[in-house]
Amino acid sequence: MDEASEREFADYFRARRETVRRTAYMMCGDWHKADDHAQAAFVALHRNWRKIRDPRALDGWMRRTLTRSVIDESRRPWRRERSTAEHTDVIAIPPAADAMATRQVLVDGLRTVPPRQRAVLVLRFFEGLDVAETAKAMGCSEGTVKSQTARGLEALRSSLGDALDDLRAAG
DSSP: OOHHHHHHHHHHHHHHHHHHHHHHHHHHSOHHHHHHHHHHHHHHHHHHGGGOOOGGGHHHHHHHHHHHHHHHHHHSGGGGOOOOSOOTTOOOOOTTOHHHHHHHHHHHHHHHSOHHHHHHHIIIIISOOOHHHHHHHHTSOHHHHHHHHHHHHHHHHHHHHHHHHHHHHHO
C-alpha cells in the first residue's frame, strides 16, 4: 500500500476501533475474544483496502467481516467446550449502579443465545441496522434475519427469566 492509503487506513482504524470492539463484545460476550475478532476484521480490511472502492461501504464491510469472524469461531469444535470453573474476572456490581447492572444482565443473557441469533440481535438493536442492512452484513436473506431475530429474542427472554422481572420491579 502506498503512504496515502496507509494514512487513510490508519485514520479509519483510529476512528472506528472502539466501535468495532464493542460490537464484537456484544456478539461474543468476552473482551479478549472481542479484541481478537476486531483485530482479525481490521487485518482483513487492511489486506483488502485497495479493493474497496466506496469509502462509505467500509462500515458495512467491517460489520460483515466481524459477524462472519464471530460466527465462524463459534463453529470451531474447541469453542464449544465450556469451562466449569468459576470465572475470576467477574466483578460484583454495587446495587446503586442500576444501569450497569442492567447492561451486565443483558450481556450475560446474550451469551446464552446461539451465535447467529446473537449476531442478528446485536446488529439490529445495538448497531441500529434495519432488516435489509442486517441481511447484507450477515450474507443471508431478510427472511432469515426476521426468523433469527424472533428466535433470538425468545431465547434472550427465556435466558433472562427472573432477572428481567427483577429489573422491571426495580425500575
